[in-house]
Amino acid sequence: xxxxxxxxxxxxxxxxxxxxxxxxxxxxxxxxxxxxxxxxxxxxxxxxxxxxxxxxxxxxxxxxxxxxxxxxxxxxxxxxxxxxxxxxxxxxxxxxxxxxxxxxxxxxxxxxxxxxxxxxxxxxxxxxxxxxxxxxxxxxxxxxxxxxxx
Numbered sequence: 001x002x003x004x005x006x007x008x009x010x011x012x013x014x015x016x017x018x019x020x021x022x023x024x025x026x027x028x029x030x031x032x033x034x035x036x037x038x039x040x041x042x043x044x045x046x047x048x049x050x051x052x053x054x055x056x057x058x059x060x061x062x063x064x065x066x067x068x069x070x071x072x073x074x075x076x077x078x079x080x081x082x083x084x085x086x087x088x089x090x091x092x093x094x095x096x097x098x099x100x101x102x103x104x105x106x107x108x109x110x111x112x113x114x115x116x117x118x119x120x121x122x123x124x125x126x127x128x129x130x131x132x133x134x135x136x137x138x139x140x141x142x143x144x145x146x147x148x149x150x
Contacts (some may be wrong), residue, residue, distance in 0.1 A: 001058050005051045014050040018043075065107035070099050 021042070021052035029035045058066070 001056050004047070004053050010050040014046055017046055019048065021046075032047050050054065063107075065103045067103065070096070070103060074100055074107050 023039075026035050026038060028063065073092055073096045077089060077096050080086075080088035080092055
């Protein structure tokens with residue numbers, strides 16, 4: 001999967017470059033199409049420079065709420081464990097636990113919380129009528145598609 005970088009420094013550099021860029025040559029162009037294509041090409045070049053598109057690997061067995069930052073924390077925790085760094089291990093263990101709880105809470109608030117308000121019988125009947133299975137990758141999309149009657 002390809003995603004654009006979310007690096008904070010890249011965003012700051014992009015904003016600074018966009019702010020300091022001279023757009024005077026756009027006003028000298030004769031047609032709106034030329035202006036639009038020039039603007040689009042310039043912005044895309046800046047985006048590619050400061051926030052490049054990156055290849056990301058998504059494990060199909062991961063839960064939909066798992067983020068790259070959470071995976072990095074787990075990797076650091078395991079590295080500290082294998083190298084006998086107990087202080088680092090405990091710190092990353094506690095951090096991973098806090099991140100897991102926060103991710104689960106955010107996922108619940110986004111996707112599942114409204115189900116309590118909805119008529120659960122109608123929700124499940126519409127869910128199964130679509131021929132869906134309880135695949136973790138499909139479930140979040142189904143939760144977005146189902147409309148609740150309040």
